[in-house]
Amino acid sequence: MKKALRTIELFAGTRPDGQPIVEQLPVNELESGDLQLVRSPAFAQGIASGDTVRLLPQTQEIELVRRSGNLSLRVFTKGDMAPIADALVPALEKLGGELDLHNDRMLVISIHVSCGFETIEKLMNEVLGKDPDSTWMYGNVYDPTDGSTPLNWWQDVLKPE
Structure with a gap:
């Protein structure tokens, strides 16, 4: 409660x-x-x-x-965030994602891991792949100490019951 x-x-x-x-x-x-x-x-x-x-x-x-099972996606740009948000947010919302933060240089989106890393990464790379001024990253997938070791928490979330 x-x-x-x-x-x-x-x-x-x-x-x-x-x-x-x-x-x-x-x-x-x-x-x-x-x-x-x-x-x-x-x-x-x-x-x-x-x-x-x-x-x-x-x-x-x-x-x-x-853990809730949500992934945190962070999008950064040096350019105009509006066209990125216009392309990315509705597509992620269709997958059940939720926009948590939107400003001139950053988006933060939460989406459940059950959508699949491959699906999420394909969409993120389609929208941002050709934009040298923009990048994205997960906020809760890699160990914060080294930034590259997967935390693997999703294995428990995705286990069949």
Whole structure:
């Protein structure tokens, strides 16, 4: 059962000048005291919309309690985001994706892993593949420490019951 919507601040990295990057995220507070993310973060790594987390006392860090099965997709551009959003968002929404953030330079979209990596990557590459000023990445697929080791959490989500 959910208590109330609130905002938490998460440490999301360090700027080149050494200053911390702190991201504010809306969460639903659950009866257990755990928190459920309302949207995928733009910068904090390893989590996505719907995930249940626990805020660690005295820090701006979280402990993952349970994954929702959502992937976090992040799209960045140096150019105009409007044509990218116009092509990408409706196509991902048809697959059950949800737009979490849209600004001039960034999109964040959550989509369930059951849509399939191949389907998602094909669509992302069709829209962004020929644009040298744009790129995309997953926010919760690779280990934040090295950026390349798959976390493999989806194997449990996709297991037949």
